[in-house]
Amino acid sequence: DTAVSQTPKYLVTQMGNDKSIKCEQNLGHDTMYWYKQDSKKFLKIMFSYNNKELIINETVPNRFSPKSPDKAHLNLHINSLELGDSAVYFCASSPPVYNSPLHFGNGTRLTVT
Amino acid sequence: QQQVKQSPQSLIVQKGGISIINCAYENTAFDYFPWYQQFPGKGPALLIAIRPDVSEKKEGRFTISFNKSAKQFSLHIMDSQPGDSATYFCAATSNNAGNMLTFGGGTRLMVKP
Numbered sequence: 001d002t003a004v005s006q007t008p009k010y011l012v013t014q015m016g017n018d019k020s021i022k023c024e025q026n027l028g029h030d031t032m033y034w035y036k037q038d039s040k041k042f043l044k045i046m047f048s049y050n051n052k053e054l055i056i057n058e059t060v061p062n063r064f065s066p067k068s069p070d071k072a073h074l075n076l077h078i079n080s081l082e083l084g085d086s087a088v089y090f091c092a093s094s095p096p097v098y099n100s101p102l103h104f105g106n107g108t109r110l111t112v113t
Numbered sequence: 114q115q116q117v118k119q120s121p122q123s124l125i126v127q128k129g130g131i132s133i134i135n136c137a138y139e140n141t142a143f144d145y146f147p148w149y150q151q152f153p154g155k156g157p158a159l160l161i162a163i164r165p166d167v168s169e170k171k172e173g174r175f176t177i178s179f180n181k182s183a184k185q186f187s188l189h190i191m192d193s194q195p196g197d198s199a200t201y202f203c204a205a206t207s208n209n210a211g212n213m214l215t216f217g218g219g220t221r222l223m224v225k226p
Contacts, residue, residue, distance in 0.1 A: 033212075040218070043216040043219070044216070045213050045214065048211060048212070090157075098212065099145050101147070104156025
């Protein structure tokens with residue numbers, strides 16, 4: 001079984017639309033993350049979330065919002081999509097222990113046309 | 114501002130050779146330095162990590178060298194194999210950032226048979 005799974009794997013949509021990417025982890029981890037990987041492969045943290053605290057990277061537009069229905073899920077909602085949002089989005093999880101490894105999903109490739 | 118700078122962007126090595134990837138950081142609060150390996154179509158996965166209280170860590174063919182005074186660390190892959198062909202990311206974090214990693218720009222390694 002995949003430890004961190006994301007759906008969909010590919011998402012093609014038009015500018016101005018609202019879309020969501022789902023993430024689920026079956027590792028029992030308390031903390032989940034969203035990372036954005038741009039066309040140059042640069043990985044950038046967007047959010048860190050556990051059931052107590054949401055940490056937002058200040059550079060992330062407020063069109064992006066994480067929503068966690070329960071400890072095993074952290075979905076990413078994006079409003080009013082822009083061309084520059086095209087990227088691969090990775091969900092990850094880790095135990096709430098500092099220095100523990102992050103477990104990444106296989107990514108969702110978002111293309112905004 | 115890129116807090117972790119990685120070089121080279123790409124690297125071609127013959128099978129059996131040594132692959133060397135370098136990273137430099139600016140934030141002196143960083144105290145945990147992992148390396149992640151990413152294959153095409155997959156999420157990054159932890160390869161090896163080091164804390165600044167040691168100057169070197171070795172796991173199999175992979176070694177991290179760490180120079181705290183120069184704020185630099187590097188990954189050495191000995192006896193490089195075609196299966197090592199992937200993108201490698203250095204990263205860093207600090208205790209007050211939890212597990213929110215700041216990644217370098219990545220190095221695409223190709224090992225030729």
